[in-house]
Amino acid sequence: MDTIGFEQHDHKNCVKGALSAVEAHCAAHKLQFTAVRRRVLEILLSEHRAMGAYEILDVLRDEGLGSQPPVAYRALDFLVSHRFAHKVERLNAFIACTHPGETHTPAFLICRSCDAVAEAHAEPSKGMLGRVASETGFFIEQAVVEAIGLCPQCRKGALPCP
Amino acid sequence: MDTIGFEQHDHKNCVKGALSAVEAHCAAHKLQFTAVRRRVLEILLSEHRAMGAYEILDVLRDEGLGSQPPVAYRALDFLVSHRFAHKVERLNAFIACTHPGETHTPAFLICRSCDAVAEAHAEPSKGMLGRVASETGFFIEQAVVEAIGLCPQCRKGALPCP
DNA sequence: GGTTAATATGTTATAGAATTACAATTATCA
DNA sequence: TGATAATTGTAATTCTATAACATATTAACC
Structure with a gap:
């Protein structure tokens, strides 16, 4: 069992690494890593914390990537179902996975x-x-x-x- | 570790027993086991399943015990904070505790x-x-x-x- | 008992989280 | 290219939960 989250780390590389891992996984499994899905994962990775769906939606809205709840929820559903992100039930919030790909x-x-x-x-x-x-x-x-x-x-x- | 829930049992006595255990605990700790709180626990005990706050509120409303969400949530907060009931985070629902009193x-x-x-x-x-x-x-x-x-x-x- | 303080309830309004339903678009693949 | 499946856009709604404030009850103390 390993833990990541309370220690300092090379954040820029952690974001980049996770993104390319997910990219590779999607390519390998013929999953559509669309603009919205990618951006939501980027947001979660770069914030490096648990975020509510509406908080994510606010960012998407500012960027013209979608303005209604289903846009955010659908992207999150995709990320969660493929384990690129997780839902934190206690917080009703979502967080990027720290080791995508592994079951x-x-x-x-x-x-x-x-x-x-x-x-x-x-x-x-x-x-x-x-x-x-x-x-x-x-x-x-x-x-x-x-x-x-x-x-x-x-x-x-x-x-x-x- | 023990489990209760998937087996048959003497439900009437399980409700009665739990209620009197909670009653005793409240008396001993000078907690106000008021009508609404008692009724919410009774509902949870007798239904013997996880129930949403609004589902509980519907019952209370029918009985004239309160019609607005805070009535149900406050009773549930009391029950949960004293561990007479628990919240099931995954379901956003509440369930009566099967062994009240014990930490x-x-x-x-x-x-x-x-x-x-x-x-x-x-x-x-x-x-x-x-x-x-x-x-x-x-x-x-x-x-x-x-x-x-x-x-x-x-x-x-x-x-x-x- | 009567006064005060604390606790609990009633009520309105609102905030926050998530889904349904349907239309429009875009990607995939034969 | 054309048919099919997958994704996105949008409006409306449902479900979950809390804030704020008034009122009523209960507990505690003199």
Whole structure:
């Protein structure tokens, strides 16, 4: 399991790298990586945080790429269904995937103080969920795993209990 | 870790038992278990499934217990904050807790075919989330753990891939 | 008991998130 | 090129949730 999100990194290259990985994946799988879809992923990658659909739509509108909710939601549906982005259920928001292409179940660490979100990998078939599932005969297809708390930075300084 | 939800059970007693447990807990902690709060919990307990706030509000309205959204949301906030009920983030819905009083982190198994929801216990400080958290220095306060898939019944018969 | 403070409810309005439905366009491939 | 499928444009609507403020109830204290 690895984590990305609370550390410093070469952001420009991280955006570029993710974009070309997605590009390659779409080419290989004959998926249409259209202007809107590409731009939404770019927005999510460059902001590097969880964004609401309407917040994304505002950017698209400013750029003349679409003005109605379905435009944003459809692009997001595409990105999420191909795992280029994820939905953070707790926030009703979306975030670019930090390792597109690989099959994985994301787990999120959500800081309630600074709103940073870090993505980690989970293995739901193992661990607690997997045990419950196999005991009861439940077949897991997807898993939502999100922790809410304080990131390392906010834990040190700032607000103890807002 | 234990699971309740996909099995048959003595429902009348389960409702009654949960209600009196909550009653006792409120008395002991000087919490006001008012008519609306009590009725919302009763509805959730007797329906024994995840319900949207507006669905609950419809019932309240029919009974003259309140007609505007804040009435339902405030009652739900009370129930959730004291862990008498939980929010299922994936469904934007609420469900009565199957073991009120005990401190716990609920995990849910959500059947995408019949919409049944089973509650299990999770231990986020252990397992996958806990490991990521301690590695990165993230302090977990709450966890959302929800699996989506097929319950034992739906797995056998019915729809393979709706 | 009566006064005050805290808590809870009633109500209006609004904000935020997501989908339906249908028309128009663009891409894919035979 | 023409037929088909996929994508986008747009309007309207539904569902989810909260803000703000007035009123009523309950708890606490003298």
